[in-house]
Amino acid sequence: MTVGQNLVGTGGLIRLILRRDRVLLPLWVFLLALVPVSGVAATRELVSTQAELQQYADTSGTNPAFLALYGPLYDVSLGGVIAQRMGMFPVILALICALTVIRHTRTEEEAGRRDLLGATVIGRQANLAAALIVVLGANLVLALVIALGMIGQDLPVAGSVAFGLSFALAGWVFAAVGGVAAQLTEGAGAARGLALTVLGAAFVLRLAGDIGGEGNGASWLSGLSPIGWAHQIRSYGDERWWILVPAGVLVLGLVTAAFLLSARRDVGAGVLPPRLGPASASPRLRGTLGLAWRLQRGLLVSWTAGLTVLGLVYGGVAWGVRDMLKGNREMEEIFARMGGSAGIVDATLAAMLGIIGLIASAYAIQATLRMRAEETSLRLEPVLGTAVGRVRWMASHLVFALLGPTVALAAAGLAAGFVHGLNADDVGGQLPRVFAGAMVQLPAVWTLAAVAVALFGLLPRIAAASWAAFGLCLFLGWVGALLQLDQVLLDASPFTHLPKLPGGDVTAEPFVWLAGVVVVLVAVGLVGFRRRDVPVT
Known part of the structure; x- marks a missing residue:
């Protein structure tokens, strides 16, 4: 079967997903964009002078507790403080994206609705493609809204774009992780557990790499984590645009793996075989x-x-x-x-x-x-x-x-x-x-x-x-x-x-x-x- 035949009906499934998530999808995009944009004015009142910003940086930028809670502070500016204070939000977005992809793929199979759609003119890979396109697109919209909102608060354009992309980076990676998890396991619960395990490992790597501050001996651990990459773009500082390259390669690799795994398994089954239970049930x-x-x-x-x-x-x-x-x-x-x-x-x-x-x-x-x-x-x-x-x-x-x-x-x-x-x-x-x-x-x-x-x-x-x-x-x-x-x-x-x-x-x-x-x-x-x-x- 050709690639085109595998993707037949993708457009219709995208419209179906948008119809089903017409409330939930705009809600989380809007809320995750509203928080940092709204936080600019409040933070500006708290640290209104450069001296106060420097004092904030001297404390929160080096203290292990704040590094654990928020992540590194890479620039002594209002935008830099906002970027640090929102350090937990890429984790939240990653969780949302992974669960959304699993819900529209593995959960649909587990409920039997995937079989019904497959009986129509729908390609084998259309369901996965539609879920990934919607979630990846939603992250792009989120990045754009955040960037425009921060620019509207008189923050630097380059830093605002990098800040929006730092959110999208985490969402893209874990949307792809959700796509792979949905192919590996037989049930939606197991897929969610696998995705959460990967997210937890990424978060712990970020913590371990950042707690000692920049330049510590374990800082390289943060570079192994997609959550760490979202911080290391260094919004409003010396932006590291090159981080988008390994992130893009990882997303492309995970998406490709998800499609290859999907093509090699039966509908309703996972690549990893379920563990066989004992011949007789426990009392x-x-x-x-x-x-x-x-x-x-x-x-x-x-x-x-x-x-x-x-x-x-x-x-x-x-x-x-x-x-x-x-x-x-x-x-x-x-x-x-x-x-x-x-x-x-x-x-x-x-x-x-x-x-x-x-x-x-x-x-x-x-x-x-x-x-x-x-x-x-x-x-x-x-x-x-x-x-x-x-x-x-x-x-x-x-x-x-x-x-x-x-x-x-x-x-x-x-x-x-x-x-x-x-x-x-x-x-x-x-x-x-x-x-x-x-x-x-x-x-x-x-x-x-x-x-x-x-x-x-x-x-x-x-x-x-x-x-x-x-x-x-x-x-x-x-x-x-x-x-x-x-x-x-x-x-x-x-x-x-x-x-x-x-x-x-x-x-x-x-x-x-x-x-x-x-x-x-x-x-x-x-x-x-x-x-x-x-x-x-």
């Missing part, structure tokens, strides 16, 4: 909890390991913050307005643990949506055809959706507290404080999981919209204070109501309210699931 699988453990254990182990590593990194760099503002009253005030406090080490730990909490909520949502995956893959109906009741089956998965993040957060808190305690020469005193700061995130994490439960029970077709709640919390928590948003908007995130531990005051009121919200949403989901049809596909 544990006779119960719903054992079956849920079999389905959820991979997520639990991988997320716990990832959050533990992040806890080790964040716990290892937090102590260095205490020296960076010593004797510098002006910078203390600037960092306080950016979200700091009198106890700068505690404030840094609280911010880092908040990030870990947000990441744990992504795990909680993914564990909850495993129920929806079981339903759409038609594996739920045979289970419910036995003596297993709906509530019993759903409760077995809720154990992992609620207790799984608890285990992951506990591991991360213990890791961060132990390393921070070693640095402070006070393990016994610091470990409980940091551990409490991690565990206090649980009510907000459970709230997002409960949103997914309610949507699964009432409106299963849009259960994936629970990721929008995660995105809102991420947006409000990461840049809400920087953009000086109204407190009413910030209160939309459950994380806003949590005490900032270690160092903050603790009251029972937010825990009671969030617990009530969780109970109500979970109850709504359980009642809705009992009353609706199964399956809803």
Whole structure:
């Protein structure tokens, strides 16, 4: 079959994807472009003079904690500060792009819709081509909007273009990673897990290379990471346009690999063969909890390991913050307005643990949506055809959706507290404080999981919209204070109501309210699931 025959119908599938994502696609493009553009005015108020910019650079540009949170600062200018403060957003964009490509490729196959389309005049490679074209094109639009928005804020043209392309670079690479992952695995869940593993490895390489500052012995590690490349374009500094060349080569290589792998596998199957199970089932699988453990254990182990590593990194760099503002009253005030406090080490730990909490909520949502995956893959109906009741089956998965993040957060808190305690020469005193700061995130994490439960029970077709709640919390928590948003908007995130531990005051009121919200949403989901049809596909 020729290349042209393989791609027949690509245009129609592009229109179908745009029709299905007519709300979601513009939403994430608009939000990811709005944040840096809106942040220019707010940052200009905080660091309005060159002296303040230099003071900011002398601290955040060399301190391990800020290098871990935001990445390197390559230029002492307003644009350079913005580029550093938005250092986490390429990671967010990479995640969105990988998941979007997988959703429009492997998920379509797993649900059986790919077979129906394949029975029409649709080429074998058209589905993959359409998904990649849409996502790659969306990244190009995002880069253009960011560049124009930054130029409109009177920032240099070259730096603004490089800044927009730094976002697109991460999105392009991980859209291609998602395309390859969709060919390697047999299920959408495994494809997402593989893409997340690659993204996590890229992020850890970026952290390891940048924590010591520019020129340290491990800085070459950041050069191995596509996330590191997004930083090393050096927007608003001495732009390194040549980085786009290896990035383009990598994207082209991954896209080519995705198409070659797609041509060599059967529809509905993956290149990697599924692992054969034992000839007879384990006695544990006779119960719903054992079956849920079999389905959820991979997520639990991988997320716990990832959050533990992040806890080790964040716990290892937090102590260095205490020296960076010593004797510098002006910078203390600037960092306080950016979200700091009198106890700068505690404030840094609280911010880092908040990030870990947000990441744990992504795990909680993914564990909850495993129920929806079981339903759409038609594996739920045979289970419910036995003596297993709906509530019993759903409760077995809720154990992992609620207790799984608890285990992951506990591991991360213990890791961060132990390393921070070693640095402070006070393990016994610091470990409980940091551990409490991690565990206090649980009510907000459970709230997002409960949103997914309610949507699964009432409106299963849009259960994936629970990721929008995660995105809102991420947006409000990461840049809400920087953009000086109204407190009413910030209160939309459950994380806003949590005490900032270690160092903050603790009251029972937010825990009671969030617990009530969780109970109500979970109850709504359980009642809705009992009353609706199964399956809803």
